[in-house]
Amino acid sequence: MIIKKIIFLLTLLCAVNTHATSQVYFTKNGNASFFSKTMLQDIKADNNQMISVLNIQTGEVQFSLLNNAFHFPKAKMEEDFNENYIESAKYPRSTFKGNITNLSEINFAKDGAYPVKVKGDMMIHGVEKRIATAGTITITNGNISAASSFNILVKDYKINIPTIVDNKVAENIKIDITCNYQKK
Amino acid sequence: MPANNLFDEQEGIHDDLQVIHTCIIVKWQPFSVKKRYTFLETTMKRELKKNILFIFIAIVLFACIGGYLVWNRPHQDVKGANAIETTSIDLYKIFTSEPLVAKSKYLNTITAVSGEIIGISLNQKNQQILLLKTQTSGASVNCTMEENIDNARAGDTIALKGICIGYIEGDSEMGLPGDVYLIRCYRSI
Numbered sequence: 001m002i003i004k005k006i007i008f009l010l011t012l013l014c015a016v017n018t019h020a021t022s023q024v025y026f027t028k029n030g031n032a033s034f035f036s037k038t039m040l041q042d043i044k045a046d047n048n049q050m051i052s053v054l055n056i057q058t059g060e061v062q063f064s065l066l067n068n069a070f071h072f073p074k075a076k077m078e079e080d081f082n083e084n085y086i087e088s089a090k091y092p093r094s095t096f097k098g099n100i101t102n103l104s105e106i107n108f109a110k111d112g113a114y115p116v117k118v119k120g121d122m123m124i125h126g127v128e129k130r131i132a133t134a135g136t137i138t139i140t141n142g143n144i145s146a147a148s149s150f151n152i153l154v155k156d157y158k159i160n161i162p163t164i165v166d167n168k169v170a171e172n173i174k175i176d177i178t179c180n181y182q183k184k
Numbered sequence: 185m186p187a188n189n190l191f192d193e194q195e196g197i198h199d200d201l202q203v204i205h206t207c208i209i210v211k212w213q214p215f216s217v218k219k220r221y222t223f224l225e226t227t228m229k230r231e232l233k234k235n236i237l238f239i240f241i242a243i244v245l246f247a248c249i250g251g252y253l254v255w256n257r258p259h260q261d262v263k264g265a266n267a268i269e270t271t272s273i274d275l276y277k278i279f280t281s282e283p284l285v286a287k288s289k290y291l292n293t294i295t296a297v298s299g300e301i302i303g304i305s306l307n308q309k310n311q312q313i314l315l316l317k318t319q320t321s322g323a324s325v326n327c328t329m330e331e332n333i334d335n336a337r338a339g340d341t342i343a344l345k346g347i348c349i350g351y352i353e354g355d356s357e358m359g360l361p362g363d364v365y366l367i368r369c370y371r372s373i
Binding site for chain 1: 254255256257258259260291292305307308309311313322326328349350352353354355358359360362363365367368
């Protein structure tokens with residue numbers, strides 16, 4: 001009976017302990033931008049309404065954004081992007097869910113810039129794809145920020161570019177992500 | 185006189201034709217009717233070609249001007265546009281309880297939202313972010329300002345106008361509720 005009680009208390013203690021050290025950071029205004037470069041035209045679009053959650057204990061990391069929030073220099077580009085390419089009425093969100101694979105190499109208690117490796121599932125245009133990418137986590141006075149830059153192929157996500165504008169939109173799109181996290 | 189009849193039919197179409205007509209009658213009298221007709225036909229064809237070329241150039245020109253205007257069309261005017269009015273509490277509630285109704289009414293529409301400011305910050309582009317109160321703790325109507333409001337303070341009630349882009353779910357496992365977003369916001373008068 002006493003042993004049972006001790007086990008119960010220990011379990012409870014562990015649970016409380018886990019909860020106390022559970023460290024979730026988030027941002028609701030992260031930045032995602034993409035860049036398409038061709039001979040004819042450079043296109044850059046910005047989204048400053050990305051939600052991201054980072055659990056520094058488990059290394060889980062998530063990003064989620066609304067495609068219709070991308071802002072382009074020209075209204076026509078924005079319209080084409082939403083209606084013809086990303087089809088934001090049909091696929092309103094783009095997401096990434098993954099894990100930091102080298103979590104042990106990051107000391108969240110010490111200021112510095114730490115290279116990180118991330119693996120996870122990227123969902124764009126209704127197509128999910130497993131990707132691995134690299135980034136940087138920077139700790140400044142205890143504040144966490146993250147940045148990553150990677151390329152995606154539009155055909156991987158079944159985004160059709162009509163042949164008439166083929167030379168205006170690049171096949172390879174560069175994506176930049178930056179988030180300044182706050183503690184939950 | 186079949187030849188004259190033929191020319192009579194063409195009269196008044198073009199002054200040049202009149203001249204050609206005279207030429208043929210006076211100088212090329214010995215030509216057979218068939219030959220005169222062929223000569224006239226060639227001249228008409230040349231005229232027609234000229235006209236087609238002119239129409240073609242006009243179409244190309246119009247297409248270029250049209251294309252230029254469409255390509256350089258300015259972004260939707262938010263500041264001067266009429267907006268659907270609601271409160272931050274109601275807007276959040278409808279997006280979380282009846283998403284389909286909310287989408288058909290507010291999505292990509294200029295919406296004026298009034299509510300209490302519960303958070304002020306700057307994003308990475310130095311645009312002001314105003315968080316308006318909802319009934320869910322940790323959730324807000326997240327407004328990215330096109331024009332920063334200098335004297336905005338937490339606790340103030342404010343009316344803002346912007347494009348409603350929808351609701352992003354947070355993460356239930358990590359206990360983070362989502363936000364409803366408004367972009368390109370201005371203070372609503």
